[in-house]
Amino acid sequence: MQVKLKFLGGAKTVTGSRYLLHIDDYKILIDCGLFQGLKELRLRNWDKFPISPSDINVVILTHAHIDHTGYLPKLVKEGFNGPIYCTFPTMELTKILLKDSGKLQEEEASYAQKKGYSKHEKPQPLYSIEDAEKVFPLLQPIEMEKEERINPSLSFTFFNAGHILGAAILKVKVKGQTQEKKIVFSGDLGRYHDPIMNPPVRIPFADILLLESTYGNRKQLTNKPEEELGLAIRETFRNGGVAVIPAFAVGRTQMILYYLHLLQQKGKIPNIPIYVDSPMAINVTKMYKEFGHYHKLSPVLEEEDCNPFLHKKLHYYQTQESSMSLNAIRGDAIIISASGMASGGRILHHLYNRLPNEQDSIIFVGFQAEGTRGRKILEGEKTVRIYGIDVPVKAKTFYIEGLSAHADQEELMEWAEGFTNKPKMTFLVHGEREAAESLSTRLKEELDWNPIIPEYLESFELFDGI
């Protein structure tokens, strides 16, 4: 039996995670992500897929983030028709995120047509909402830590990875004629002291390991995000303003709600109304109750008064009209809306409305990538362009660190130390070059590992004649 691995993405970049395992003629695609960020990466979404999608037998997903699932509608559109295995929460989250992604693709295409910047007369979306929905019947949920057999020589198991609801580490077992081999995909690893998600499970053994390296070169400050958030809210309240928090609907919004509720319960911030202005967030928040045993919060979700996602001062706004109505509020309120880097979505009209007001605040709670509006506002630019207009930045801005859903360098090392034997081959994936190199250096020096940082479309023979 021969086993090969090809990197169809997630190599020297944090997006487009897709790893193809060839086991003789059987083909498994692990994750099926969209490329995001820089234009040269995004253009890869339009390239012909490196192998015919109808030749792939199964897809296995580590978690629902779009950089791990967002290419699925295109894969299905082009002929993939096999099962897509994932955990139960990943299945539900993937449905929500893919529909949203289809909507964004459609909007982008019609915007390109309106502005006339596409070389096509009628620019087509990468995929539509309808294409996204065609993925749903193929999704097959599997319990965590339950070995699932695909065929007599192949099985796989999911283990909790922390990170986001349902996120999993994947172990694939290949049984050859003489030997059995284990291939472990870390997926995205969460943090060891996350207030909501459980820490990633340690895996004692792997022949082959694919380890993420998003924050391979970063040590997160051990600051207290709760206190900093409290300070920012108190200051806005004293100024009589509204605090606007740009946050992604999955994961980050729930973490902010958790901290805000804690601060209100402790009397550290006033009991002012909190508005979650996102059509997605309400569905995602419901899932925390449905999938109580996938996180730490289930006991508090049972009682209305201590439920950080469902209490009297918390309001979910779904419609466009209710969203616009928030612009009339003059003070004493907190608004949470997406997208987290102010690159699109409803947050734009809030910023358009709030940025010119000195008494209001914008509180950033996540990394702001280069080129985004969020980064420009944080770097102190005097104006930012929204809806084609230069909007003056007069509102106060804050940046709260330490709320990331990713393990930092220290935590990646801690997880790697959980292996009792050194894997025969380790590939560092899902990280920019500097991040992967920095983690590689520590793995070499401290654990005597010899990691490989693969290139896009590079192939490796893992086993021959097992």
Ligand SMILES: [Zn+2]
């Ligand atoms: Zn992720």
